[in-house]
Amino acid sequence: MRVNFTVNGRPQEADDVWEGESLLYVLRERLGLPGSKNACEQGECGSCTVRLDGVPVCSCLVAAGQVEGREVVTVEGLAEFAKERQEHGHGGSCGTGACGGTSLDEAKRWEARPQDSQTGEGVELSPIQQAFIDAGAVQCGFCTPGLLVAADEMLERNPSPTDADIREALSGNLCRCTGYEKILDAVRLAAARQERQGEAV
Amino acid sequence: MAQHTRAVPAGTPTDVTQKHTEGGVGASTLRPDGTLKVTGEFAYSSDMWHEEMLWGQALRSTVAHAEIVSIDTSEALAVSGVYAVLTADDLPAAKNYGLEFRDTPVLAYGKVRHHGEPVALVAADHPETARRAAAKIKVEYRELPLITDEASATAPDAVLVHEGRTDRHASHVPHPNIVHRQPIIRGNADEAAKRADVIVRGEYTFGMQDQAFLGPESGLAVPAEDGGIDLYVATQWLHADREQIAPCLGLPEDKVRMTMAGIGGAFGGREDISMQIMASVLALRTGKPVKMVYNRYESFFGHVHRHPAKLYYEHGATKDGKITHMKCKIVLDGGAYASSTVSVVGNASSLSVGPYVIDDVDIEAIGLYTNNPPCGAMRGFGAVQACFAYEAQMDKLAAKLGMDPVEFRQINAMEQGTLMPTGQVVDSPAPVAELLRRVKARPMPPERQWETAGEGADVRALPGGLSNTTHGEGVVRGVGYAVGIKNVGFSEGFDDYSTARIRMEVINGEAVATVHTAAAEVGQGGVTIHAQIARTELGVTQVTIHPADTHVGSAGSTSAGRQTYMTGGAIKNSCELVREKVLEIGRRKFGSYHPAWATAELLLQDGKVVTDGGEVLASIADVLEDEAVEIEEQWRHRPTEAFDLVTGQGNGHVQYAFAAHRAVVEVDTELGLVKVIELACAQDVGKAVNPLSVIGQIQGGTTQGLGVAVMEEIIVDPKTAKVRNPSFTDYLIPTILDTPTIPVDYLELADPNAPYGVRGIGEAPTLSSTPAVLAAIRNATGLELTKTPVRPEHLTGTL
Amino acid sequence: MDFLRPASWEEALAAKAEHPTAVPIAGGTDIMVEINFDHRRPEYLLDLNRIELLREWEVGEESVRLGASVPYSQIMENLREELPGLALASHTVASPQIRNRGGVGGNLGTASPAGDAHPALLAAGAEVEVESVRGTRLIPIDEFYKGVKRNALEPDELIKTVHVKKADGPQQYSKVGTRNAMVIAVCAFGLALHPETRTVRTGIGSAAPTPVRATAAEEFLNAALEEGGFWDNGRIITPSIAKQFADLASGACNPIDDVRGTAKYRRHAVGIMARRTLGWTWEQYRAGNGRTLEGAA
Numbered sequence A: 001m002r003v004n005f006t007v008n009g010r011p012q013e014a015d016d017v018w019e020g021e022s023l024l025y026v027l028r029e030r031l032g033l034p035g036s037k038n039a040c041e042q043g044e045c046g047s048c049t050v051r052l053d054g055v056p057v058c059s060c061l062v063a064a065g066q067v068e069g070r071e072v073v074t075v076e077g078l079a080e081f082a083k084e085r086q087e088h089g090h091g092g093s094c095g096t097g098a099c100g101g102t103s104l105d106e107a108k109r110w111e112a113r114p115q116d117s118q119t120g121e122g123v124e125l126s127p128i129q130q131a132f133i134d135a136g137a138v139q140c141g142f143c144t145p146g147l148l149v150a151a152d153e154m155l156e157r158n159p160s161p162t163d164a165d166i167r168e169a170l171s172g173n174l175c176r177c178t179g180y181e182k183i184l185d186a187v188r189l190a191a192a193r194q195e196r197q198g199e200a201v
Numbered sequence B: 001m002a003q004h005t006r007a008v009p010a011g012t013p014t015d016v017t018q019k020h021t022e023g024g025v026g027a028s029t030l031r032p033d034g035t036l037k038v039t040g041e042f043a044y045s046s047d048m049w050h051e052e053m054l055w056g057q058a059l060r061s062t063v064a065h066a067e068i069v070s071i072d073t074s075e076a077l078a079v080s081g082v083y084a085v086l087t088a089d090d091l092p093a094a095k096n097y098g099l100e101f102r103d104t105p106v107l108a109y110g111k112v113r114h115h116g117e118p119v120a121l122v123a124a125d126h127p128e129t130a131r132r133a134a135a136k137i138k139v140e141y142r143e144l145p146l147i148t149d150e151a152s153a154t155a156p157d158a159v160l161v162h163e164g165r166t167d168r169h170a171s172h173v174p175h176p177n178i179v180h181r182q183p184i185i186r187g188n189a190d191e192a193a194k195r196a197d198v199i200v201r202g203e204y205t206f207g208m209q210d211q212a213f214l215g216p217e218s219g220l221a222v223p224a225e226d227g228g229i230d231l232y233v234a235t236q237w238l239h240a241d242r243e244q245i246a247p248c249l250g251l252p253e254d255k256v257r258m259t260m261a262g263i264g265g266a267f268g269g270r271e272d273i274s275m276q277i278m279a280s281v282l283a284l285r286t287g288k289p290v291k292m293v294y295n296r297y298e299s300f301f302g303h304v305h306r307h308p309a310k311l312y313y314e315h316g317a318t319k320d321g322k323i324t325h326m327k328c329k330i331v332l333d334g335g336a337y338a339s340s341t342v343s344v345v346g347n348a349s350s351l352s353v354g355p356y357v358i359d360d361v362d363i364e365a366i367g368l369y370t371n372n373p374p375c376g377a378m379r380g381f382g383a384v385q386a387c388f389a390y391e392a393q394m395d396k397l398a399a400k401l402g403m404d405p406v407e408f409r410q411i412n413a414m415e416q417g418t419l420m421p422t423g424q425v426v427d428s429p430a431p432v433a434e435l436l437r438r439v440k441a442r443p444m445p446p447e448r449q450w451e452t453a454g455e456g457a458d459v460r461a462l463p464g465g466l467s468n469t470t471h472g473e474g475v476v477r478g479v480g481y482a483v484g485i486k487n488v489g490f491s492e493g494f495d496d497y498s499t500a501r502i503r504m505e506v507i508n509g510e511a512v513a514t515v516h517t518a519a520a521e522v523g524q525g526g527v528t529i530h531a532q533i534a535r536t537e538l539g540v541t542q543v544t545i546h547p548a549d550t551h552v553g554s555a556g557s558t559s560a561g562r563q564t565y566m567t568g569g570a571i572k573n574s575c576e577l578v579r580e581k582v583l584e585i586g587r588r589k590f591g592s593y594h595p596a597w598a599t600a601e602l603l604l605q606d607g608k609v610v611t612d613g614g615e616v617l618a619s620i621a622d623v624l625e626d627e628a629v630e631i632e633e634q635w636r637h638r639p640t641e642a643f644d645l646v647t648g649q650g651n652g653h654v655q656y657a658f659a660a661h662r663a664v665v666e667v668d669t670e671l672g673l674v675k676v677i678e679l680a681c682a683q684d685v686g687k688a689v690n691p692l693s694v695i696g697q698i699q700g701g702t703t704q705g706l707g708v709a710v711m712e713e714i715i716v717d718p719k720t721a722k723v724r725n726p727s728f729t730d731y732l733i734p735t736i737l738d739t740p741t742i743p744v745d746y747l748e749l750a751d752p753n754a755p756y757g758v759r760g761i762g763e764a765p766t767l768s769s770t771p772a773v774l775a776a777i778r779n780a781t782g783l784e785l786t787k788t789p790v791r792p793e794h795l796t797g798t799l
Numbered sequence C: 001m002d003f004l005r006p007a008s009w010e011e012a013l014a015a016k017a018e019h020p021t022a023v024p025i026a027g028g029t030d031i032m033v034e035i036n037f038d039h040r041r042p043e044y045l046l047d048l049n050r051i052e053l054l055r056e057w058e059v060g061e062e063s064v065r066l067g068a069s070v071p072y073s074q075i076m077e078n079l080r081e082e083l084p085g086l087a088l089a090s091h092t093v094a095s096p097q098i099r100n101r102g103g104v105g106g107n108l109g110t111a112s113p114a115g116d117a118h119p120a121l122l123a124a125g126a127e128v129e130v131e132s133v134r135g136t137r138l139i140p141i142d143e144f145y146k147g148v149k150r151n152a153l154e155p156d157e158l159i160k161t162v163h164v165k166k167a168d169g170p171q172q173y174s175k176v177g178t179r180n181a182m183v184i185a186v187c188a189f190g191l192a193l194h195p196e197t198r199t200v201r202t203g204i205g206s207a208a209p210t211p212v213r214a215t216a217a218e219e220f221l222n223a224a225l226e227e228g229g230f231w232d233n234g235r236i237i238t239p240s241i242a243k244q245f246a247d248l249a250s251g252a253c254n255p256i257d258d259v260r261g262t263a264k265y266r267r268h269a270v271g272i273m274a275r276r277t278l279g280w281t282w283e284q285y286r287a288g289n290g291r292t293l294e295g296a297a
Helices: A023-030 A075-088 A104-108 A127-134 A144-157 A163-169 A181-200 B034-039 B127-135 B150-154 B189-193 B238-249 B276-286 B296-302 B341-350 B383-401 B405-412 B432-441 B526-538 B563-593 B620-624 B691-710 B764-781 B792-796 C009-018 C031-036 C072-078 C084-091 C104-110 C117-124 C215-227 C239-251 C263-287
Strands: A003-007 A010-014 A049-052 A055-058 A071-073 B016-018 B054-060 B066-072 B082-086 B118-124 B138-143 B178-186 B198-206 B218-223 B229-233 B256-260 B290-293 B309-317 B323-333 B361-368 B475-488 B497-507 B510-516 B542-545 B602-605 B608-611 B616-619 B629-636 B655-668 B673-684 B744-747 C002-004 C023-025 C044-047 C057-059 C063-067 C126-132 C135-140 C145-147 C158-165 C171-176 C187-194 C199-205
Touching: A023 A049, A049 A144, A055 A144, A071 A075, A075 A127, A075 A144, A075 B034, A127 A144, A127 A181, A127 B034, A144 A163, A144 A181, A144 B034, A163 A181, A181 B691, B054 B127, B054 B276, B054 B296, B066 B118, B082 B127, B082 B276, B118 B127, B118 B276, B150 B361, B178 B341, B189 B309, B189 B323, B189 B361, B198 B383, B218 B276, B229 B238, B229 B276, B238 B256, B238 B276, B276 B290, B309 B383, B323 B341, B323 B383, B341 B361, B341 B383, B383 B405, B383 B475, B383 B764, B405 B432, B405 B475, B432 B475, B432 B655, B432 B673, B432 B744, B475 B764, B497 B526, B497 B563, B497 B620, B510 B526, B510 B563, B510 B620, B526 B542, B526 B563, B563 B602, B563 B608, B563 B616, B563 B620, B563 B629, B608 B620, B616 B620, B655 B691, B655 B764, B673 B691, B673 B764, B691 B744, B691 B764, B792 C263, C009 C044, C009 C126, C009 C158, C023 C031, C072 C084, C084 C117, C084 C171, C084 C187, C104 C117, C104 C158, C117 C126, C117 C158, C117 C171, C117 C187, C117 C199, C171 C263, C187 C263, C199 C215, C199 C263, C215 C239, C239 C263
Parallel strands: A003 A071, B054 B290, B229 B256, B323 B361, B510 B542, B673 B744, C002 C044, C023 C044
Antiparallel strands: A003 A010, A049 A055, A049 A071, B016 B542, B054 B118, B066 B138, B082 B118, B178 B361, B198 B309, B218 B229, B218 B290, B309 B323, B475 B655, B497 B510, B497 B629, B602 B608, B608 B616, B655 B673, C057 C063, C063 C158, C126 C135, C126 C158, C171 C187, C187 C199
């Protein structure tokens, strides 16, 4: 079957989709967006978390056919999404397609690019992405994309979370490397930076 | 499939360059791959993609031990979209691989020896097509009796898991179903026991733990025009893989070109081959690139696990708290194939005493062949199981003597100069008593943290968490301590080395170093510290980390806590040689202009050649101009010896690492649910090359130990030898709500034998974390608790 | 496999009538796991995501009409007053991501004894509104569960809404799992006080082939509360009554040994949860200060 939907603000079309395919498979194998990760494919680890019409979901448990006409934000579009939100206020979305994101052609040409900096110099990151790097919350990084999408959404809803709030919001995202301490640090850091930024404005 | 336009495998790893001016050894520089990892662009092995690629799928055995009567692939071959269906008969060359013995079939032939063993392979144009075709392969099994434990393995009439063994241990083991046996005898335990005022005995069971790395086994095999193969996979040791892969493909090693793809965690589980040979065989057969990705179910069958163990211990002590002797027997279940069981046995026996001074010991460790899932490397490697048991024994002894458990340990703690039971002198710092002192001195976390101002209980701070099982009822706090000892590096006479190729050249007027090794970056931050070392040694700010591949010599495995020591050491060594070369060029070009070139100690700093007095002699750019200096050298740690097969004596280990934990838990004693409140760790790290990464390693290792204490276990049905919980629904690992704060206190007592004084750090925290949590639960409940993981049933008497 | 995408409820019913083997998919949190792990290959998937009415709820006089696909996160946030037991149960469902997708209809459709919503529905009292092209039926929740993963649905029927009685008193819900979050129930217990009828209702999950009520425990407690005048005098329930109630709740279980827990533990834990939830709800009733325990949500 054919599925048309919006990913990171750009319309996408996937063809010859097998009916049992998940949104995760379509993103990774058909649209060249492998940032969402395939760790368990049973909704237990959260590494495939994306936003579906704004709501964080496990993309491995969304049938591809269910996203017809809907909007998806993946980790690849997170920086742009956060920027848009900051510029256009709370809850901004890339639904218009005007905010950049990854075009179909760009997506299909995806490949890992060399990065020239340890701190993200030259690459625009969302506050939560930068905080994960700065706090040492990334080790193998396989859980990172899902955690970033989930944490970003939590900070959107709850800009000053307590530790218990952070733990609850991220309880659907397994990490096997870090023991979570530095992930908590990263979310606290992003929240603090956001607050400072808010005060500055 | 949608049409992609990528020509080379997408996600082929690319160079990572750093530009920061500071950031040498000792700085908390940030990961060079951090940006790629937070933007989703870092290419893991499961992200590989190639035009025209096929998907490989294995069919795995549904029974644990059986003769294969027949395999019928005809229906599978008839499925549209299928390109190949292979069985062992179709394998091009050697049929077996293996880390220590070549005993593991690529595809089962003759018989299957464990549940989930690969039996056949399919390549098709879509993963679903491959799965459907695999389901149509008909395999007829004739079931054989099961070997599942020591009794069934060593019975006189036991069926042999492997007949006709010819491996190096076959001749000395007491039974062919014993992979390896390592006794250690020192002093006279029976005589010493007579001096004991108290004796405690215990029988302990350690469950089978899974590495549960998040990135599934996966990769891409691309057939090359020269008849060779290009492999993009996630592994802990490229060169050891290649040594095993090439014979199975019937190719010389230089035609098996391996590139490291991004690794989604490893923890020992990628030390053995998984999909590498299977994908290669399919690629060579079909002439097309083949991608294989295990799903989580298959992953539980696709890699070895931590050896489950039975441990029998006896300790004695005098009234003043001195341990008199220790006797133990450790039975490790290696499952159907040897993997690294031999080395795990060596570790378990040689570290079975723990970090204590005990002169009279009688130790025996054996590793079994059974029809259970194969077991091999996992973080802590043989030392984890022993630590769980001896630390329980320490608490029992202390209790029996009426002593404080920490003081009792401190009285018996080893220190620099102590003899190991193997006779080896511990010749670098061993601050065991100090580590215990530090965790004990920490302030206790506040009590009753679930109480909120007027809003009732916050269940997130209580055992049971969000499941709302208690608002404080039945909750009792407990505190427990543990300390452990782990060896670092490959032991027992293994020729353990790493290789680093360092290139220095001038690009755009700036001196740039490139570090090329085959070391696996599994998440630990090797790439970060490699650049730090190059900066420190070569005085450059910009370092490029070349992707790991087999175009450079072996780095050895990313395991045994050895990579900072070994590949760090190799990089340091090659950098020193490069530095000498650069200075030589400098002397040649500029020596006549300044006497210091000949007389002073010269350094490379901030892109310049300087004297040790700080005088700048030239810029590196001026020295090198268009010249590039490149050196590839191997580097070795000091040699070790094999353990004597009868006495266990020998200088078998390279280095020892120590960590201590204090666990504070709260147990719902009625429901048997546990919440770990705090898990404080103190560890000697020798030298923190990157403090941020050091803490991350300690917290991660601690959490894996916590998992095995209270929830993690692969459950194998003893009647069928089948795995009952191969999923993340029923194999539970800690969530962020299960993981407490983990305060870390590290010491930097340099090991004079190691580069920068470093000590392997990744493994030790995994040892003591588990027994500390167990001790805390015992403290809260008064129960004996001799098994990991502790289940609610154990705490409520409802097994 | 065919993927059916009805745009309306009527289209969905027609599709289900035409293809009775079609498997409905809404949140996908059960069925997609089975597809990903190769356990199931339905001939037809019937996507219910485009049907708005399934995602709506309506608070009436007596009950809440809860659309089958209203996600658990919405129940937690918006129906804590009306359906406190179900809101607590919703909070124990898997993870935030799953709670954003899964709804009560999925629990009912799958009818696994481990479904988190069941004990809360049994305790609150509910009717399941199912529909086919032939018409509508209201199935009392007590008659809905027919066996392990079997329910009272006919092949052509779909679950439309659940009519859950609005709370007239305190409700509680507890679930035992061996992890502090994201865990399938080893066993679960729901309890609702109904002061208007002076009755107590219960629900037990994962401790019998189907979700069940602890009927004998309810009857005992109803009688004991009545006899002691507890509803009026608001006295603390005596430990012996609580113990008897807990023992009878335990006795209502018919559990199995499996990888998640032993039968013996399940019986034991249900008893503990019964005693605790009774204590909590009764305290709330005595305090008379609202129907939910804030801190527990």
